Amino acid sequence: MSKSITFTIQPGGKLCGETRVPGDKSMSHRSIMLGSLAEGVTHVTGFLEAEDALATLQAFRDMGVEIEGPSNGCVTIHGVGKHGLKEPKNALYLGNSGTSMRLLSGLLAGQPFNSVLTGDKSLSGRPMKRVTDPLAKMGADIKTTEQGTAPLQITGKAGQLTAIDYTMPMASAQVKSCLLLAGMYAQGETRVTEPAPTRDHTERMLAGFAYPVTREGSTAMISAEGSLKAMDIDVPSDISSAAFFLVGASIAPGSDVTLKHVGINPTRTGVIDILRLMGANIEVLNEREVGGEPVADLHVVYSPLTGIDIPEHLVPLAIDEFPVLFVAAACAQGQTRLSGAEELRVKESDRIQVMADGLLILGVDAQPTPDGMVIQGGKPIGGGVVESHGDHRIAMSFSIAGLRTQAPITVLDCANVNTSFPEFKDLVKALGLDLVCTGA
Numbered sequence: 001m002s003k004s005i006t007f008t009i010q011p012g013g014k015l016c017g018e019t020r021v022p023g024d025k026s027m028s029h030r031s032i033m034l035g036s037l038a039e040g041v042t043h044v045t046g047f048l049e050a051e052d053a054l055a056t057l058q059a060f061r062d063m064g065v066e067i068e069g070p071s072n073g074c075v076t077i078h079g080v081g082k083h084g085l086k087e088p089k090n091a092l093y094l095g096n097s098g099t100s101m102r103l104l105s106g107l108l109a110g111q112p113f114n115s116v117l118t119g120d121k122s123l124s125g126r127p128m129k130r131v132t133d134p135l136a137k138m139g140a141d142i143k144t145t146e147q148g149t150a151p152l153q154i155t156g157k158a159g160q161l162t163a164i165d166y167t168m169p170m171a172s173a174q175v176k177s178c179l180l181l182a183g184m185y186a187q188g189e190t191r192v193t194e195p196a197p198t199r200d201h202t203e204r205m206l207a208g209f210a211y212p213v214t215r216e217g218s219t220a221m222i223s224a225e226g227s228l229k230a231m232d233i234d235v236p237s238d239i240s241s242a243a244f245f246l247v248g249a250s251i252a253p254g255s256d257v258t259l260k261h262v263g264i265n266p267t268r269t270g271v272i273d274i275l276r277l278m279g280a281n282i283e284v285l286n287e288r289e290v291g292g293e294p295v296a297d298l299h300v301v302y303s304p305l306t307g308i309d310i311p312e313h314l315v316p317l318a319i320d321e322f323p324v325l326f327v328a329a330a331c332a333q334g335q336t337r338l339s340g341a342e343e344l345r346v347k348e349s350d351r352i353q354v355m356a357d358g359l360l361i362l363g364v365d366a367q368p369t370p371d372g373m374v375i376q377g378g379k380p381i382g383g384g385v386v387e388s389h390g391d392h393r394i395a396m397s398f399s400i401a402g403l404r405t406q407a408p409i410t411v412l413d414c415a416n417v418n419t420s421f422p423e424f425k426d427l428v429k430a431l432g433l434d435l436v437c438t439g440a
């Protein structure tokens, strides 16, 4: 991947029009995983054709699953059944994708073959003990580096995993999903309790594939009793990608944007709640249910924002949206304070430090704290050159900031936008952002 892609944004634009952002990344990963384990043929539409989801797709091809596509978001998966995966010939390379690595570690722990999971520089620095420790309690054998990072060397323990009753120390859908997938191969009932609600796409999709998974309060439960029946999946647009337009339209006077067919699962809509608390004008229209997931069109019109103390219960429900919410805070009158979000430090980059560094370059008073940020907003924002640190959400967030800076902003190292949203620059330009992409 080239490091030399640069986005340069001229100030003063606004966003107007209608668009459909690409498919949900979390659901795209899970559609490949569960479709591969199902009996029969699963058809997926709306699949996210971006590097992270494609890494998952390639990993299952490497384990012998026949997968057609993707073509225009359509993927056909010829499921091999719960016990049909084959030993991959080489290490499974998962690129930048934490979701792929953590969910696969659980799934592969109980297979009758060994496997190795690797990733790029960013993924190779992210904590994996959060999955390998509870998996070890189930009888898994997974070696990490001394720092608890990838590569993960998995010795398959088919028939030897036992269920655990585990309370997660952090609110993580990746850890929960990893353990539920391991629980499909473990003796007894695996119980995973979350300290706060996290995205529940794994549970919903398992139920869609007719695999028994139950819930008691904050505990999800699964066992090895069951099989997956192929189904058709329509992946809605990713609210995490829609978030760039929700913030962009909210901060740029004259904006008026409609985002079609967005997934509004309540475990994902923290960004709407937070923006509304700040004074944003967002309407949720045409609510419907598609394949077990709520979907709607979102209409957002410019509205002056005010700083708030972000309620901590909303943090896991907006976890990937904080980089762009920091941009909203920089444009909001008064102080915005985020706490309880230390997880942001272990994403594709340290999203607290990297955003604070970039905002300071633009002249925004942004004070990082161990678990969040305090931003004094509402003052004029300058231009300048900021680094994305190879993190897709940082690159797109600073591009959106260009709607309100007083001079051009240049965002370096933007190739990683392909991780989750390759169409970003085209869609945002079509709605009115003056963005020029240079480099190759």
Ligand SMILES: O=C(O)C1=C[C@@H](OP(=O)(O)O)[C@@H](O)[C@H](O)C1
Pocket: 025, 026, 027, 099, 171, 172, 173, 174, 175, 177, 199, 319, 320, 343
């Ligand atoms: O389960 C998922 O698909 C994801 C869960 C979240 O990570 P954590 O579970 O580490 O919070 C999120 O940040 C990530 O982008 C996708």
Ligand SMILES: C=C(OP(=O)(O)O)C(=O)O
Pocket: 025, 052, 096, 097, 098, 099, 100, 320, 347, 348, 393, 420
């Ligand atoms: C954190 C993210 O993804 P992952 O953990 O799958 O790399 C993200 O997309 O913002």
